[in-house]
Amino acid sequence: MSKVSAWHSKLPNDPRVYHNDTDCNTGNNIETENRVEGTGGRPLCAECAKLG
Numbered sequence: 091m092s093k094v095s096a097w098h099s100k101l102p103n104d105p106r107v108y109h110n111d112t113d114c115n116t117g118n119n120i121e122t123e124n125r126v127e128g129t130g131g132r133p134l135c136a137e138c139a140k141l142g
């Protein structure tokens with residue numbers, strides 16, 4: 091697992107969660123330009139939680 095600083099997507103159609111693991115497919119699918127640093131006050135992504 092690779093824990094990094096939290097990020098989330100700024101796209102309204104994406105799941106309202108944040109990611110903190112570089113092995114997360116959902117998190118990796120967020121285009122770099124659509125990533126926002128921090129949790130955004132959202133819950134942790136289920137896939138990241140499993141990885142972590």
Ligand SMILES: [Zn+2]
Nearest residue numbers: 109114135138
């Ligand atoms: Zn995730």
